[in-house]
Each structure stands twice: as structure tokens, then as C-alpha cells.
Amino acid sequence: MEFQTSVAVGEDVSPRYLRRRFDAICLAMGAGEPRDLPVPGRGLENVHFAMEYLAQQNRLNAGDELPPSERRIDAKDKIVAVIGGGDTGSDCIGTARRQGAREIHQFEILPKPPECDNPETPWPLWPKILRTSSSQEEGCNRRWSVLTKRLSGVGVRVSELHGCDVLWEKNRDDWRMKEVPGSEFSMKVDLVLLAMGFTHVRHAGMVEQLGLELDSRGNVTVGEDFQTSQPGVFAAGDAARGASLVVHAIRAGRDAAAAIDRWLRNQRP
Numbered sequence: 001m002e003f004q005t006s007v008a009v010g011e012d013v014s015p016r017y018l019r020r021r022f023d024a025i026c027l028a029m030g031a032g033e034p035r036d037l038p039v040p041g042r043g044l045e046n047v048h049f050a051m052e053y054l055a056q057q058n059r060l061n062a063g064d065e066l067p068p069s070e071r072r073i074d075a076k077d078k079i080v081a082v083i084g085g086g087d088t089g090s091d092c093i094g095t096a097r098r099q100g101a102r103e104i105h106q107f108e109i110l111p112k113p114p115e116c117d118n119p120e121t122p123w124p125l126w127p128k129i130l131r132t133s134s135s136q137e138e139g140c141n142r143r144w145s146v147l148t149k150r151l152s153g154v155g156v157r158v159s160e161l162h163g164c165d166v167l168w169e170k171n172r173d174d175w176r177m178k179e180v181p182g183s184e185f186s187m188k189v190d191l192v193l194l195a196m197g198f199t200h201v202r203h204a205g206m207v208e209q210l211g212l213e214l215d216s217r218g219n220v221t222v223g224e225d226f227q228t229s230q231p232g233v234f235a236a237g238d239a240a241r242g243a244s245l246v247v248h249a250i251r252a253g254r255d256a257a258a259a260i261d262r263w264l265r266n267q268r269p
Helices: 015-021 052-062 087-099 206-210 244-266
Strands: 025-027 047-048 079-083 103-108 140-143 146-154 157-171 173-179 185-188 191-193 233-235
Touching: 015 206, 025 244, 047 052, 052 087, 052 191, 079 087, 087 103, 103 146, 173 206, 185 191, 191 233, 233 244
Parallel strands: 025 233, 047 191, 079 103, 079 191, 103 140
Antiparallel strands: 146 157, 157 173, 157 185
């Protein structure tokens, strides 16, 4: 019985090879599927997922050259719109600032949170309060309760963002969004970065090739022992839970390791 914590870079990682070489496999790939923006004009050029933009810049910082088929995403002298108010959006702001963006605007669809205590998230819940990152302090125009309705362009390139303000009203146990009449606006943009969070683990590749069952939200289905629908294949963290806090992933990783250890011991001849 062979134990290995990870597969080395460059090794064959096909499911058939892994199943043949290892007794147990644990998928901890995170929720890497970005949430898209289903509006007219989404397919225009210079509209990118945040991770496309950030990962490319990381490769350039490391001295890698882009392949001829990959176009450079550069914010220099551009008006940049970052859609999404979380940490990924903040990273986009900092990167665009360092690339020399002319203007940076950040839009969040949710209301502006309170600056101090929030009665809706008492301890020990994670407090939903206003936070300002170092990237945002470097300079950007932040707006809350903004809905992006469509994008338009000149030719195939994006050139304008059209949105409106929204109100959030509580209806029994949930919240409903309502557009504010007369609040529609348009603004010039040269680059739009989608940083609206992540939905579930990427299905293409390992998940599909292993034939794993998924729940209604697209996460890998696991039992109490973290085992998937395929015996000997386990999943933990965001791959099984969906996008969440890192503390949940750490706890799930530890519990999954213990469960895998118990399973391996029971499989021993």
C-alpha cells in the first residue's frame, strides 16, 4: 500500500493511472468555476474572468512568456470596471493600478455593509462589515447596490457598461432585489473584470473522467466518510462544499485525512 501526499508536476495524472497506482485518491481542487455574468455583450473582447487576468499577470511576474495564442490582458491607460466587491476584485484593483490603469471602478451588487458592528451577523458568525483593502486604498471608485444590465461595444471590443441601482427588500426569510426607477447609467469602459465569486469545482477533467456524482449545486457528492460515489475516491474542502471560508477547508482536510486513514486500514489484507 503506497502513501503519497501529492502528485509531482509533470507526472501522468490521468484517472486510470492514479487508480492503478494509488489505493486512495482525495480531490481537494477547490471551487474553481467562476460565476459568470449572463448579460448582453458578455462575449465582447476585453471582458475577462478575474482569474484569467490575475493568473496571467502572475506568470508574467515569474518571467514566463505567454504563448502566441494567448492575448495579453493589460490595464495600462484603460478605464477598468471590476464587477464584484470581494478579495478577488480587490486583487484586480491592485494589479490594474500597477499596470497603470487610468480609472478603476468597482461595482458590488449587494448593499454597502456597516462600518462597525452588524446585528445580522453576531458572534460567532463571520462579521459582514465594511472592509477596505490596501489595493482599494491605492485608489478606485467603489459603488454598492449596482446591477450590471448589459455591455456594449464598438466592433467586437467592449466600450460601455450599462447598469442601475438596486434596492434589497426582505421578504419573509429571504431578500429580493428591485431595480430603482430612473437610476440607469452608462459609463465608458475599456476593460471589464468579472470577480463575482466561484460556484463549484470544475467538472471538466478529473471529476468527469472519474464519473463522480454531483449534488444540485454542482459540488462533488460525498458521504460522512468523505468518500465519493466511486470507492477509494474522496473529496474535501470547496470541491465538496462549494466556495466557502478557508477555515472550513482546513477542518474538512483534517477530517478527510482521518477518514481516508480509517478506510485504508480496513482495506489492508
